[in-house]
Amino acid sequence: MTTSLTAQGVTLRYGDRVVSTRLNLGIPDGAFTAIVGPNACGKSTLLRAFVRLLRPDAGQVELDGREVGGYPSKALARRLGFLPQDPLPPEDIKVRQLVARGRFPHQSLLAVRSPQDKEAVDKAMTAAGVTDLADRLVRELSGGQRQRVWIAMVLAQETPYLLLDEPTSFLDITHQYQLLGLLARLRGEGRTVITVLHDINQACRFADHLVAMRDGRVVAEGNPSDIVDATLIKDVFDLPSVIVPDPVTGTPMVVPTLEEE
Amino acid sequence: MSAADRSLPVAKTRRQVPRAGLLLGGLVLLGAVAVLSIGIGAHSVPPAEVVRALFDYQGTDDHVIVWDVRAPRALLAVAVGAALAVAGALIQILGRNPLAEPGVLGVTAGAGFAITIGSALGLAGGQAGQLVFAIIGSVAAALLVMAVGRQSPLRLVLTGMVLTAVLGGIALGLRMMLPDAFDTYRFWSVGTLAGREQEPLALPLAAIGVSLLGALLLSRPLNALELGESVAQTLGAGVARTRTATVILITVLSGAATAVAGPILFVGLIVPHLVRRPAAGSVPWLTLYSMVLGPVLLLVADIGSRVLLPTGEVPVAIVTAFLGGPMLIWAVRQYGAGTR
Numbered sequence: 001m002t003t004s005l006t007a008q009g010v011t012l013r014y015g016d017r018v019v020s021t022r023l024n025l026g027i028p029d030g031a032f033t034a035i036v037g038p039n040a041c042g043k044s045t046l047l048r049a050f051v052r053l054l055r056p057d058a059g060q061v062e063l064d065g066r067e068v069g070g071y072p073s074k075a076l077a078r079r080l081g082f083l084p085q086d087p088l089p090p091e092d093i094k095v096r097q098l099v100a101r102g103r104f105p106h107q108s109l110l111a112v113r114s115p116q117d118k119e120a121v122d123k124a125m126t127a128a129g130v131t132d133l134a135d136r137l138v139r140e141l142s143g144g145q146r147q148r149v150w151i152a153m154v155l156a157q158e159t160p161y162l163l164l165d166e167p168t169s170f171l172d173i174t175h176q177y178q179l180l181g182l183l184a185r186l187r188g189e190g191r192t193v194i195t196v197l198h199d200i201n202q203a204c205r206f207a208d209h210l211v212a213m214r215d216g217r218v219v220a221e222g223n224p225s226d227i228v229d230a231t232l233i234k235d236v237f238d239l240p241s242v243i244v245p246d247p248v249t250g251t252p253m254v255v256p257t258l259e260e261e
Numbered sequence: 262m263s264a265a266d267r268s269l270p271v272a273k274t275r276r277q278v279p280r281a282g283l284l285l286g287g288l289v290l291l292g293a294v295a296v297l298s299i300g301i302g303a304h305s306v307p308p309a310e311v312v313r314a315l316f317d318y319q320g321t322d323d324h325v326i327v328w329d330v331r332a333p334r335a336l337l338a339v340a341v342g343a344a345l346a347v348a349g350a351l352i353q354i355l356g357r358n359p360l361a362e363p364g365v366l367g368v369t370a371g372a373g374f375a376i377t378i379g380s381a382l383g384l385a386g387g388q389a390g391q392l393v394f395a396i397i398g399s400v401a402a403a404l405l406v407m408a409v410g411r412q413s414p415l416r417l418v419l420t421g422m423v424l425t426a427v428l429g430g431i432a433l434g435l436r437m438m439l440p441d442a443f444d445t446y447r448f449w450s451v452g453t454l455a456g457r458e459q460e461p462l463a464l465p466l467a468a469i470g471v472s473l474l475g476a477l478l479l480s481r482p483l484n485a486l487e488l489g490e491s492v493a494q495t496l497g498a499g500v501a502r503t504r505t506a507t508v509i510l511i512t513v514l515s516g517a518a519t520a521v522a523g524p525i526l527f528v529g530l531i532v533p534h535l536v537r538r539p540a541a542g543s544v545p546w547l548t549l550y551s552m553v554l555g556p557v558l559l560l561v562a563d564i565g566s567r568v569l570l571p572t573g574e575v576p577v578a579i580v581t582a583f584l585g586g587p588m589l590i591w592a593v594r595q596y597g598a599g600t601r
Contacts, residue, residue: 051495077497090487093542104485105497109478153488157496 001028005050005080005161005192009059012045012216019045020216022059027209032187033194034207038237042216043196044085044165050194051082051163077105081159085166087150089138095149096134099125102156124155128182144175151182162186164195168202180206200237204228204251212236228252280546283539287553291339291560298338298560299331302567306331333458336466338563338577339556341454341518342528344469346555347476348514349529350536350547354483355507356414359537362530363515366417366508367424371402372519373450374428377435380445389460391449392520396465399516402428407508417508452525452578454563465517472513473552479506480545487544525578527585528555535588558584 003026012020019042027033027050035043048054049061052068061068068076081102089098102124103117125131128148133141138149147167154162162183168176176199184206187193197203203210204224211221214236220227229252233241239256246253299315300306306314306323313319314327348363356365363369375398376391384390406424410417436443485498494500515529536550562580569575 048491053491053494072497073494073499074497077495080495082491082495084489084491087492088489090542092537092540097542098488101484101488101496104481107481109481 003027004029004064005194006062007046007049007056007059008062010049010056010061011058012042012049012054013057014045014054018057018216023216023218025211025218025221027192027194030187030190030192031208032184032206033192033209033211034197034203035194035211035213036197036200036203036236037213037219041213043213045216046213047082047163047165047194047196051080052076053082074105077157077159079159080161080163081154081157082163083150083154083165083167085169089146089149091139093138094134095130095136095138095141095152096121096125098138098149099130099152099156102153105157120158121156124152127155127186128152143170144172144178147171147175147179148182151179155186160190161192161194164193166196166198168197168199176202200228200233200254201246204253205246205249224252228254280539280541280543284546284549284553287550287557291553291557294557294560294564295335295339298335298564299327301564302326302331330458333462334454334563335560337454337458337462337521338559340466340469341522341525342556342559343473343552344514344518344555345525345528345559346532346551347473347548348511348518349531350533350551351476351479351483351507351511351514352529353533354487354544354547355504355511356418358414358418359534360530361418362526363511364425364524364526364529365421366511366515367402367406367421367428368399368512368515369519369524370425370428370432371398371400372396372516373446373524374398374432375401376449377432377442377446381435381439381442383441391445392460392465395449395520396516399512399519403508403512403516407505414504449523451576452523452581453566453574453576454522454559455566455574455576457521460521462521465521468513468517472510472517475506475510476514476548477545479503479510480548483507483544487542523578525559525581527581527589528558531585531588532558 005027007023007025009022009024010020011018011022023046025046035046037043045054049056052061055069063071063079100113100117100121103113103120106117125134128151130145130148130152133145133149138146141149147170151167168179171179180202183193183195207224209221210224210227212219212227212232219236220232229243230241233239233243233254240258241254241256243252244255245251296308296311300308300311304326306327310323311327314324315332318324318328345363352361352363352366353359372395375394379390379394384394402424406417406420410420436446482498482503485493485496486500486503488496490500518525532551532555533547536547536554540547540550559577559581562584563577565580566575566577569580
C-alpha cells in the first residue's frame with residue numbers, strides 16, 4: 001500500500017483549541033478513504049490540513065514527498081481538489097459557468113478558454129450527471145442537483161485527488177447513495193477519494209480504507225471488514241452495538257443496541 | 262422524489278443576447294454619447310462637425326472648442342465614469358454586498374478631510390493643490406482601513422464607515438471654525454467636471470488607465486473568490502493576495518476619480534447593478550460592462566448638467582444623484598424579483 005499524501009506528526013489548531021497533537025496518517029493511493037468519528041473529533045480539520053487550508057503548528061503534510069506548503073498555489077490545485085461542506089454559489093451563475101470555474105488552476109490570467117477546458121468541463125458534467133442542467137441557474141436547483149454541480153466543478157479541476165467534507169450532509173437518502181456511488185465510480189477510474197462521512201454504515205459500504213477518529217486521534221484505520229467491531233464502535237462513538245453483515249454488500253453494518261429511554 | 266428535492270420552477274427563459282454583442286452595442290452607444298457630449302453646450306457644435314474636428318482638424322472656432330474644451334471634458338467623464346463604476350463593482354464583489362460603493366472604504370472621506378486640512382493650512386487653494394491633497398487623503402484613509410480591517414471584508418467595510426463618520430465630523434467642525442477652508446472645500450466638494458478639464462490630468466488619467474487594466478487581470482481570481490474563501494484557496498487563487506490587490510485598485514480608482522472631479526456618488530453603486538444581469542455571474546464581463554456603462558452614465562449626466570438650467574451649469578454630482586435614485590430603486594426591485 002503506497003501512500004503519497006501523508007500527515008506526519010501534525011499538530012492542528014482551530015483558533016485557540018488544539019484539535020490534534022502529533023497525528024500521523026497516510027492516504028492509500030487510488031483508494032476510497034472515509035474518515036469517520038463523532039462531532040468535533042477533528043476529521044474536517046484534518047481534511048483542511050491536507051488541502052493546505054490550515055497550516056499545522058508542528059509536523060508536516062506531504063504530497064509526493066514534498067511539503068504541501070512548498071507547492072505554488074496553482075500547482076497544488078492541479079493535484080488536490082477539495083469541496084467544503086456547504087459551499088455557497090454566487091448569484092446569477094449558471095451550472096456550466098460554475099463547473100468551468102474549476103478550470104482556474106489550468107488557466108493563465110490572460111488566456112481565453114482553451115479546447116482542453118471545454119473538454120474537461122463537458123467530461124466533468126457528464127460524470128456528475130449534470131449535463132442536462134447546463135443552462136439552469138444554480139440557485140434554482142434542488143439540493144441534490146446542486147451538490148452534483150459542485151462535484152462537477154471539482155472534477156473539472158482534473159485532480160488525481162478528491163477531498164470532500166461531508167458531501168452527503170444536506171441530501172436525502174437516495175441522493176446520498178447516488179453521490180457515494182458516483183465517488184466509488186471515480187475511484188474506479190483511478191482517482192484517490194478522501195471523504196469525511198457521518199454515516200458509519202455508508203462508510204463501511206463504500207470505502208476501501210476507513211479511518212476512525214476520536215478526540216483528534218486516529219483510533220483505527222484499515223479495511224472496514226478488518227477493523228469494524230463492537231469494541232471499535234464503543235471506543236469511537238460511545239455506542240453499544242452489534243455488528244452484522246450488510247444484507248446487500250456483506251460489509252459490516254452497525255446496529256445500535258441502545259435501549260430507548 | 263421528496264418535496265424538498267423538487268427543484269424550484271425555472272424562471273421563464275429569455276433569449277439571451279451574446280455577451281460580446283452586448284459589449285459591442287455598449288461601445289457604439291458610448292461613442293454616440295461622447296459625440297453628443299462634445300457637441301452640446303453653451304455653444305453647440307453639430308455631431309457631424311464634431312466628428313470632422315476629431316478626425317480632420319481645420320482650426321475653425323468649432324474645432325478649437327472641440328479640442329480645447331469639450332473633448333478633454335468628455336475624456337475626463339469617460340475616465341471618471343469608468344473608474345467609479347469599476348471601483349463600485351470591485352467593492353461589491355469583495356464585500357459580497359450589492360449595496361456597497363467605493364465610498365464605504367473611507368476613501369472619499371479621506372480625500373475630503375485632507376482637502377479641509379490643506380485649505381485650513383492655506384495650501385490647497387488651487388486645483389492642483391487639491392488634487393495632491395485628495396490623493397494623499399485617499400491613500401492614507403485606505404491604508405488605515407486596510408490595517409484595521411485586515412483580511413475580513415466585513416471588517417474592512419465597517420472600518421471604512423466608521424472612519425467616514427469620524428473624519429466627516431472633524432472636517433465639518435474645522436470648516437465651521439475656519440471660513441476660508443470652508444470656501445475652498447465647498448468648491449471641491451461639489452462633484453463636477455466643469456473646468457476640471459483645464460487641470461493637468463495626465464497623472465490621474467494614467468493611474469485610472471493602469472488600474473482598469475489591473476482590474477481586468479484580477480477578474481479571473483475574483484471569479485474564483487466568489488465561490489467562497491475555501492474553494493478559491495483550493496483552486497489556487499491566492500485569497501489574501503487577490504483581496505489586497507483589489508483594495509489597492511479600489512483606492513486608486515476612486516481616489517483618482519474623486520481627486521479630479523470631487524465626490525460623485527451613485528455611479529459606483531448603480532452601474533454594477535445595471536450590468537449584473539447581463540454579466541450573469543462573470544466578474545470579467547461585469548468589469549468590462551462597468552467600464553463601458555460608467556462612462557455612458559457620466560457623459561449623459563454631464564450633458565444634463567449643461568442643459569438643465571438656462572442660467573448655468575448644475576454640478577454633475579447632483580444630476581447623477583437625480584438619475585441614480587430612481588435607477589437604484591428600479592434595480593433593487595429587479596434584483597429582488599429575481600431572487601425572490
